[in-house]
Amino acid sequence: MLRPVITPPVCSSPPPRVPNPDILHHAFPPPCGAPPPTAQPTPAQRARARPPTQERRYVEPGTVTSDIAFEAANEALKSSGIDGESLDLIIVAHNFGDVQRSGGHPDLVPSLAARVKAKLRIAKPRAAAYDLVFGCPGWIQGVITADAMIRAGDIQRALIIGADTLSRISDPHDRDSMIYADGAGATVLEARDTDSGILAHATRSDTLDHSTMLTMGPSYKDEVFLEGLFLKMEGRKLYKYALQTVAGSMQECLDKAGIPLRDVSKILIHQANEKMDEAIINALYGAANLTPPPDVMPMTISWLGNSSVATVPTLLDLIAKQQLDGYAFHSGEIVLFASVGAGMHINAFVYRMP
Numbered sequence: 001m002l003r004p005v006i007t008p009p010v011c012s013s014p015p016p017r018v019p020n021p022d023i024l025h026h027a028f029p030p031p032c033g034a035p036p037p038t039a040q041p042t043p044a045q046r047a048r049a050r051p052p053t054q055e056r057r058y059v060e061p062g063t064v065t066s067d068i069a070f071e072a073a074n075e076a077l078k079s080s081g082i083d084g085e086s087l088d089l090i091i092v093a094h095n096f097g098d099v100q101r102s103g104g105h106p107d108l109v110p111s112l113a114a115r116v117k118a119k120l121r122i123a124k125p126r127a128a129a130y131d132l133v134f135g136c137p138g139w140i141q142g143v144i145t146a147d148a149m150i151r152a153g154d155i156q157r158a159l160i161i162g163a164d165t166l167s168r169i170s171d172p173h174d175r176d177s178m179i180y181a182d183g184a185g186a187t188v189l190e191a192r193d194t195d196s197g198i199l200a201h202a203t204r205s206d207t208l209d210h211s212t213m214l215t216m217g218p219s220y221k222d223e224v225f226l227e228g229l230f231l232k233m234e235g236r237k238l239y240k241y242a243l244q245t246v247a248g249s250m251q252e253c254l255d256k257a258g259i260p261l262r263d264v265s266k267i268l269i270h271q272a273n274e275k276m277d278e279a280i281i282n283a284l285y286g287a288a289n290l291t292p293p294p295d296v297m298p299m300t301i302s303w304l305g306n307s308s309v310a311t312v313p314t315l316l317d318l319i320a321k322q323q324l325d326g327y328a329f330h331s332g333e334i335v336l337f338a339s340v341g342a343g344m345h346i347n348a349f350v351y352r353m354p
Helices: 043-049 065-080 111-117 138-151 176-179 235-257 274-287 308-320
Strands: 004-010 017-019 054-056 089-093 128-132 157-165 182-193 197-205 216-218 230-233 263-269 334-341 345-352
Touching: 004 017, 004 065, 004 138, 004 197, 004 216, 004 308, 054 182, 065 089, 065 111, 089 111, 089 138, 089 182, 111 157, 138 157, 138 182, 138 308, 138 334, 138 345, 157 308, 157 334, 176 182, 176 230, 176 345, 182 308, 197 235, 235 334, 235 345, 263 274, 263 308, 308 334
Parallel strands: 089 128, 089 157, 263 334
Antiparallel strands: 004 182, 017 054, 157 182, 197 345, 216 230, 334 345
């Protein structure tokens, strides 16, 4: 059967480290309209109140999203020995375009995919290049899109990139922003006649009642950023939504593939929030009256932060290169990919390792 297979290796480009002490000195005023706290928490208390993210990666000044998207894509092609002229499709999943400075305006024309294709010096006109804006699940949705086009016989090879620079749209005076990071990951999917590869996928969009959980808004210290717009999150509502919906979509995907949950060896889930991800996994296994196996869910948020569309391909890269302690891929094993993010959107796909 013709199925898309991810060609090794997967490549990512984690930028420089930014440890907690570099950001804990910021003032964290309450949101506009919220009552002031009875006492200002200490920096240590603020750190403990957030998920266990000890450091994150921010790009250097002058570097934008399309730059790190190109770096990841270029390395993926070089490392795999794939000629860029053999590509039929280039998708760059992102959410904010190229933003030059904190709170700055997004630059979206031409598309980031067009910029990446030009930097790669790919001349082939039939290699369509376009952007995909789908919240944090964008890279997975790009894979799902390529899967459909490969199965339809429209393309043979696709380059799927996930890249975002959340540091440019993170409010330094919003404690929710402490988990945000920058990153990029790139993968090549190609058609093969095999029983491995992508077995099934699932996607849902809950926009009617949940589209305002992640939006853009002014800084909580607006006298500093008079015209800036930053990512704002209704954290408690988002957490509740994720626990009610994500596990069900993951199970739906497994059911479509005919794969029982107990056969899944690894779950690569978007690194949104360690506590939330653990609760989602517990809900998934609890619904099947199972206990999650130890280490079924690798985590990187403690040292890479939440880099939006880049978290899942980065996980894939680190495990493929055996750079994540205790993890490696094995031929024939079943891996479940999943993500949730702004929209609200949820998606997943089941993958059998070649």
